[in-house]
Amino acid sequence: MTKMSAQEIINYIGNSEKSTPVKIYLQADISKVVFPSSIKVFKSNDLAIIIGDFKIIEPILKDNNLTDYYVEASAQNTGVPMLDIKHINARIEPGAIIRDQVTIGANAVIMMGAVINIGAEIGAKTMIDMGAVLGGRATVGENSHIGANAVLAGVVEPASAQPVRIGNNVIVGANAVVLEGVQVGDDAVVGAGAIVTKDVAAGTVVAGVPAKILKVKDQKTTDKTHIESTLRKL
Numbered sequence: 001m002t003k004m005s006a007q008e009i010i011n012y013i014g015n016s017e018k019s020t021p022v023k024i025y026l027q028a029d030i031s032k033v034v035f036p037s038s039i040k041v042f043k044s045n046d047l048a049i050i051i052g053d054f055k056i057i058e059p060i061l062k063d064n065n066l067t068d069y070y071v072e073a074s075a076q077n078t079g080v081p082m083l084d085i086k087h088i089n090a091r092i093e094p095g096a097i098i099r100d101q102v103t104i105g106a107n108a109v110i111m112m113g114a115v116i117n118i119g120a121e122i123g124a125k126t127m128i129d130m131g132a133v134l135g136g137r138a139t140v141g142e143n144s145h146i147g148a149n150a151v152l153a154g155v156v157e158p159a160s161a162q163p164v165r166i167g168n169n170v171i172v173g174a175n176a177v178v179l180e181g182v183q184v185g186d187d188a189v190v191g192a193g194a195i196v197t198k199d200v201a202a203g204t205v206v207a208g209v210p211a212k213i214l215k216v217k218d219q220k221t222t223d224k225t226h227i228e229s230t231l232r233k234l
Contacts, residue, residue: 004101006137006159009119012101013156018077024050024057026069033064080118091234096128105142107232117154123168125232135180137163140170143227147174147192155180167202171225189217189225 004012026048035041039052050057054073061069083098090108092098098116105124110116113131120134123142128134132146135154140146150172155161162181166172170184173192184190184200191207191214200206205214205221215221 003103003121004119006119006156006161009101009136009156010159013079013118016079018079020054020076021074021078021081022050022052022054022057023072023074024061024069025072026050026061026066028066028068030064030066033060033066035060083116089234091232107234109232111148118156119163120154125227125229127227127231129174135164138166139163140166141168141186143168144170144172145225145227146172147176149175151177153178153180153182169227173207187217189221 027046029046030043030048036056039050039057042049080099083100083102085092085098088104089106090104090110092110093112095112096110096114098110099118101118102116103121105122105126107125108122109127111128111130114128115133116128117134117136119137121139122128123140123144125142126140126144128146129148131149133151134140135152136156138152138154144166146152152164152166155163164178164180165183167184167186167188169187172178172190173194175192176190176194176196178184178190178196182196182199185202187203188200189205190196190200190211194207194211195209196206196211203217205217206212207214
């Protein structure tokens with residue numbers, strides 16, 4: 001996938017056809033109802049499941065006086081679909097929300113409840129833990145770990161703003177926040193709950209609010225933050 005610039009993302013969202021994707025469970029005889037090709041219909045004798053944009057489906061239901069149905073809506077006037085994950089060579093657990101135009105490297109792990117916004121990039125063998133948020137265009141290198149409920153601030157607007165960039169072999173602790181434009185160098189460690197407002201040099205350990213350098217990463221820290229390759233197996 002070709003990486004999109006901020007302006008291209010803005011144009012992509014602004015010019016996209018907005019939709020309200022729904023799944024409808026319908027009990028009725030629809031043998032004579034004509035649905036457009038953009039709508040998926042799975043039916044038996046008197047029960048049907050209809051999938052598509054509610055703005056298109058609703059008039060058809062009304063025109064044919066179909067009233068016995070239940071609607072499941074996943075979004076309203078969304079301009080960005082979810083990423084098609086079926087052929088991605090990574091482990092993506094239930095409940096992760098991943099929008100289109102996201103790049104995920106081989107053997108990466110996306111845990112439950114993670115939210116990955118448009119334009120984000122995740123390197124090979126990197127884990128995005130439970131509830132973590134990668135904002136628009138946030139980039140994480142290879143073999144890194146973004147802790148539970150951590151936030152990498154997103155930057156889609158203004159188009160001139162710089163996104164968060166996390167290097168390779170980086171540990172970002174649980175509940176940490178990395179603000180827009182911050183770059184975290186390779187092999188760095190960001191402590192749990194830290195608020196990172198400035199760039200973090202490679203191989204350093206930072207913590208606190210705002211985050212400050214505690215030390216250069218040593219063997220003890222390396223042992224405590226070891227990345228488990230077994231968790232990346234598919």
